[in-house]
Amino acid sequence: MEDLLVDGHGRRISDLRVSVTDRCNFRCQYCMPADGLPWLDRTAVLTFEEIERLVRIFASLGVTDLRLTGGEPLVRRDFPRLVGMLSRVEGLDDVSLTTNGYLLERDAAALVEAGINRVNVSIDSLQRDRFFQITRRDSLPQVLRGLDELAKHPEVHPIKVNAVAIRGFTEQEAIPFAEFARSTAFQVRFIEFMPLDADHAWSADQVLTGEELRQIIDAVHPIEELPREPSATARVFRFRDGTGEIGFINPVSEPFCSDCNRIRLTAEGKLRTCLFSIHETDLREPLRSGATDADIERVIRDAVWRKELKHNVGEPGFRQPPRSMSAIGG
Numbered sequence: 001m002e003d004l005l006v007d008g009h010g011r012r013i014s015d016l017r018v019s020v021t022d023r024c025n026f027r028c029q030y031c032m033p034a035d036g037l038p039w040l041d042r043t044a045v046l047t048f049e050e051i052e053r054l055v056r057i058f059a060s061l062g063v064t065d066l067r068l069t070g071g072e073p074l075v076r077r078d079f080p081r082l083v084g085m086l087s088r089v090e091g092l093d094d095v096s097l098t099t100n101g102y103l104l105e106r107d108a109a110a111l112v113e114a115g116i117n118r119v120n121v122s123i124d125s126l127q128r129d130r131f132f133q134i135t136r137r138d139s140l141p142q143v144l145r146g147l148d149e150l151a152k153h154p155e156v157h158p159i160k161v162n163a164v165a166i167r168g169f170t171e172q173e174a175i176p177f178a179e180f181a182r183s184t185a186f187q188v189r190f191i192e193f194m195p196l197d198a199d200h201a202w203s204a205d206q207v208l209t210g211e212e213l214r215q216i217i218d219a220v221h222p223i224e225e226l227p228r229e230p231s232a233t234a235r236v237f238r239f240r241d242g243t244g245e246i247g248f249i250n251p252v253s254e255p256f257c258s259d260c261n262r263i264r265l266t267a268e269g270k271l272r273t274c275l276f277s278i279h280e281t282d283l284r285e286p287l288r289s290g291a292t293d294a295d296i297e298r299v300i301r302d303a304v305w306r307k308e309l310k311h312n313v314g315e316p317g318f319r320q321p322p323r324s325m326s327a328i329g330g
């Protein structure tokens with residue numbers, strides 16, 4: 001294997017998140033406006049073959065974990081075929097998916113057969129009306145059917161349910177989600193609301209911290225922390241009575257940048273070295289203008305070497321990225 005990919009801070013980069021589309025069938029309040037966003041022209045979006053070639057180059061540089069995101073990846077036509085192509089890339093240990101779950105009932109079997117081994121499903125409320133309130137879609141029953149369909153495939157593990165935590169909304173969801181984690185095989189995690197919304201309306205006082213949620217849950221269902229995995233984003237706790245796990249991803253109140261091993265590729269081929277990057281590196285242009293794999297590798301190494309040490313959310317001088325979460329992917 002080539003020299004492994006490391007950044008200028010000595011961190012080994014082994015986790016690549018690829019957004020396969022900027023399009024989505026939901027309109028989550030904390031992500032995009034009710035009318036959606038101007039979507040990328042289809043010719044601007046990387047083809048399956050282009051994604052496969054880039055993933056192969058990244059894998060040759062030591063990337064072992066690949067997460068497929070969007071927008072909503074399942075709205076991309078023939079997506080399971082792309083999963084199959086990527087699952088065959090040498091060097092990858094893990095191919096996972098982040099989805100809103102709406103099309104999971106339809107696609108679960110095909111995705112598993114194609115090689116998906118871990119899935120995160122984004123669900124912000126287990127109450128139908130409140131789910132509708134935050135996603136602007138009356139789709140909770142459909143999403144839960146998708147989860148159940150996926151759970152029929154034991155080779156997909158773990159299956160995680162991610163809920164964005166917003167002050168004034170998620171406090172009421174804490175115990176229902178804790179009881180969901182205790183009564184199912186799904187691991188629930190709360191993610192602090194981040195300044196990546198298309199409306200740029202985020203403010204620190206809207207962030208309900210992981211610690212606050214932990215206290216709400218611990219008061220009813222006592223929990224204890226499990227050891228943290230290297231480069232993990234979540235602090236994971238188990239219920240003291242042994243029935244399940246629950247996690248907290250606290251990028252705002254407890255940043256976890258020091259051992260970050262993640263980089264991202266947008267749907268149109270921009271390399272983002274941090275979720276909050278202001279600068280991006282275009283890989284599509286060299287890809288489409290005859291660059292060799294070695295040329296593209298040099299561009300990647302150079303960009304990764306300049307990877308940001310950390311985000312500076314909440315610090316003076318923080319600039320929200322112009323690109324919203326729907327166009328970055330989780």
Ligand code: SF4
Nearest residue numbers: 257260274275310311
């Ligand atoms: S904010 Fe950036 S540096 Fe920090 S963990 Fe996320 S991607 Fe890594």
